Amino acid sequence: MTNTKHELEKMIDYHGLPDVIRYIVEVCDEKATHCLENWQDKTLSKQWEKDAWTLKTAHRRLYS
Numbered sequence: 001m002t003n004t005k006h007e008l009e010k011m012i013d014y015h016g017l018p019d020v021i022r023y024i025v026e027v028c029d030e031k032a033t034h035c036l037e038n039w040q041d042k043t044l045s046k047q048w049e050k051d052a053w054t055l056k057t058a059h060r061r062l063y064s
Contacts, residue, residue, distance in 0.1 A: 021059045028052035 001009075012020050032048035035041045 018059065018063045021055055025052050025055045025059065028055065 008020075015023070028048050028051045032045045032052065035048060036045040
């Protein structure tokens with residue numbers, strides 16, 4: 001197992017998968033804002049927004 005996978009597994013074990021997904025959604029949202037405000041890169045910002053939306057949708061379907 002790679003170190004990255006191991007660290008992710010530890011996060012899931014400690015926080016639970018629903019919270020880890022929520023944390024990733026927050027990171028995606030923050031990246032979208034950062035790309036737009038600091039780089040004026042609308043395309044990259046939209047991709048981060050799409051990733052956040054996809055994970056929010058999966059979270060809602062799995063845990064609601």
